[in-house]
Amino acid sequence: MNQEIVTSEEILERPDEEVQIDLEIAKKGHDRRQILSVHDFVKEAANGMPEEIQRRIMRVFERLEAFGSEIVREHGVPQDKVDEFIKEELAISAHESRAAFIEEKLKMPNKSYAKQEVLQSINEILVHEPKLEDFKKLARVSFDLNGLKAVNDLAGTRRGDEYLWLVKEVLESEKLQKFADLRGLSYVACREGGDEFSAIVKSDRPLTEEDLNDFMVLAKSLLAANAKAAEILDFNDETTLYHYTGFSDKEWAALTEEKRKEKLVEIKKTIPQGYRYVAQISAQAATAYQGLKDALAKEEMAINESDSYGLILGKIMGRMFDLSDRKMHEEKNKFKKDLAESNDPSDKMLARVYARTDEERQQKNILEKKNLLIVAMKTLDSLKNDLLELYKVKASPETISEKERDIKTVEEKIRSLE
Amino acid sequence: MKIKLSSQKNKKTRNSGNISPTSAVFRHIQSRPFCDDEATETEMIEMTKILAQIKKVKR
Numbered sequence: 001m002n003q004e005i006v007t008s009e010e011i012l013e014r015p016d017e018e019v020q021i022d023l024e025i026a027k028k029g030h031d032r033r034q035i036l037s038v039h040d041f042v043k044e045a046a047n048g049m050p051e052e053i054q055r056r057i058m059r060v061f062e063r064l065e066a067f068g069s070e071i072v073r074e075h076g077v078p079q080d081k082v083d084e085f086i087k088e089e090l091a092i093s094a095h096e097s098r099a100a101f102i103e104e105k106l107k108m109p110n111k112s113y114a115k116q117e118v119l120q121s122i123n124e125i126l127v128h129e130p131k132l133e134d135f136k137k138l139a140r141v142s143f144d145l146n147g148l149k150a151v152n153d154l155a156g157t158r159r160g161d162e163y164l165w166l167v168k169e170v171l172e173s174e175k176l177q178k179f180a181d182l183r184g185l186s187y188v189a190c191r192e193g194g195d196e197f198s199a200i201v202k203s204d205r206p207l208t209e210e211d212l213n214d215f216m217v218l219a220k221s222l223l224a225a226n227a228k229a230a231e232i233l234d235f236n237d238e239t240t241l242y243h244y245t246g247f248s249d250k251e252w253a254a255l256t257e258e259k260r261k262e263k264l265v266e267i268k269k270t271i272p273q274g275y276r277y278v279a280q281i282s283a284q285a286a287t288a289y290q291g292l293k294d295a296l297a298k299e300e301m302a303i304n305e306s307d308s309y310g311l312i313l314g315k316i317m318g319r320m321f322d323l324s325d326r327k328m329h330e331e332k333n334k335f336k337k338d339l340a341e342s343n344d345p346s347d348k349m350l351a352r353v354y355a356r357t358d359e360e361r362q363q364k365n366i367l368e369k370k371n372l373l374i375v376a377m378k379t380l381d382s383l384k385n386d387l388l389e390l391y392k393v394k395a396s397p398e399t400i401s402e403k404e405r406d407i408k409t410v411e412e413k414i415r416s417l418e
Numbered sequence: 419m420k421i422k423l424s425s426q427k428n429k430k431t432r433n434s435g436n437i438s439p440t441s442a443v444f445r446h447i448q449s450r451p452f453c454d455d456e457a458t459e460t461e462m463i464e465m466t467k468i469l470a471q472i473k474k475v476k477r
Contacts, residue, residue, distance in 0.1 A: 126476060132465055136454070213450035220447045224437065278443060285452045293457050296464050303468050309475045312468070331451050338442040347442045 038065070038083050038090075045094040050109045050117075050188055053097045060093045061086070103191050105161065106168045111192035114140070117200045118317045122288055135289035135316075136206035141187075141216060142324040143167070143197040144332055146280040150353045151233050154243040159232045166229060166279055167197055170222045179218055183211055197281075198324075207287060216283040229279035233353075241267045244353070272345035277353075282335060284328035291320030373417045380410045 036044065042061045046054040068082040101113040109117075121138045128134075145167050152160035170176065171189035180187055180201075187201040201207065201215065223229075234240055242252045245267050252260065286294075295303055295315050303312050339351040387403045437444050457465060 126472060130469065130473075132462070132469060209450075209452055209454045212452040216452065217448060217450060224443070224447050278437060280443065280446060282446070283451075287454070290455070292465055292468065293461055295468075296461055303471070305471065307471075307475070309472065312472055312475070327451065331449065335442065335446040335449075338445060342442040344438055344441040344443075346438070350443065 036087075038086050041087050042090055045090050049094075049097070050101070050113060053101055053109075053113070055120075056097050057090065057094055061090060064089055103193075106164060106191050108168060108171075108191040108197075109188060110190060111198075114188075114190040114192060114198050114200055115317060115321075117188055117190075118288075118320060119313055121200065121202055122313050122316060125288070132289065132292075133206050135292055136287045137203050138288040139201045139207050139212055139285050140320050140324045141199040141201060141212065141219075141283055141285040142321075142328040143171075143199070143219070144282045144328055145195040145197065146282060146332065146335075147233070147277075147350075147354060148195040150356065153356075154240045154353075155233050155237070156239075162232050163229070163279065164191075164195070166223060166226050166232075167191075167281060170219055170226070170281075171197060171199060173222060175222060176215075176218060179215070183214075185211060185215070187215075201285075206289075212285040212287075216285065220281055220283060223279045223281050226279060227276075230276035233277040235271050235275055235277065238264065241271075244356070245270075272349050275346060275349055278346075278350075280335070280350075282328055282332035284324055284331050286320045286324035286327065288316055288320055290323055291316045291318075294319040294323050369417055373414065376410055376414045376417065380407065380414065383407050383410060 038061075042057065046057045049057070064086045068086055071077045072079055072082055101109055101116070103110040118138065118140060122135075125134050125137060145164065148160055148163060151163045168189075168191070183203075184205065185201055185203045185207070187199045190198045190200070192198050199215070199219075201212065203211070235244070239249075241264060245263075247263075255263065303315055307315070336351070336354060339347050339354070342348065342351070383403065383406055387400070387407065390400050390403055437447070
């Protein structure tokens, strides 16, 4: 059941032995489906999945089971045929849930899952007679891994992926789980995309400042203590070193052996003695209580009297996500500023590593913006020509006003880009 | 002797970054940014109203 779906293109690119193994696993999976009862099958389909996904699969199963009983009773379809149908549908449902809520690279719950988990948790709070304090029982911790771009640029994307795995290891580590257990907390760790992660933290009692700050300090400490980071971005590695000073592989290869040695000595002089790269993650949290409070301050997100239950929940969730992300970015910027102003040699080195990629990113953003501006201006030009044509052919007022609206939209876009 | 070398190696890998307690990195790791800022009286009234509304629309 835990097999991944492999496309035919992927199979064609793979060696025969691997394909053979896949086919055998698939056959075993099919045989297993035949042997297991529907109840065992549903347990296996949901096994190891995050809670919300398990609940979804169970809901599908309950509906299928009710439907199956009716078919057996009303139409006399044999039970084993119905069971086979239920298993088939469950397998599809489990696969779809996995695709919708589990991200591919680290096999962690994704942002959609994090949102579902928050909505479900707010709903759980509201099942009982809630007080405002109860909204403090739920929080989202926003994490952002620092230096992913630097690792990708200097050591390659394969190393970048290993760097991301370090965060998964920390967030799913026994130590962090144990800490949560001792405090009476539970959490789900998610990868929301790129270098962004989150933890949806819950408790039966209101979460305190100490709970959330200790949780974040522990996660940051565990990551910083992981020696693998210095192996991933290794400043003793020749390739990392020449990438660090801006040499491309081609430029480096064009140098003579002697020149390369000379350059390496020069580069090493700029790196503090015994420097080892330390992974850093920035973090901040927001409770559902703060989400609710923040919704009061934002006019466009204000909760109105006509809002439905689902919409109110969505707004509280949205504020929780925005608030924790915004504060996390403030924390990240404060850290970078602190690094840049520090006199510690390792801090200065890390600031250089981050700044190098920040500058590159800024230049890329400027370039992208300019390209967008050129495209928008060309579009505006063509729309204005179209409008002239419409006037010439005396088009209907509706067609003309539609074109004018398009022009206005593009003009607004240009103003936002300038 | 071999055992000693191995344990030394482990110690070295555990102490990955030689992070100085005065460094910005150390301050960042130890920073406790989350603050449970209390709501003002007006905010409390507004939030209580929303809670009442939630209870009403849920029914």
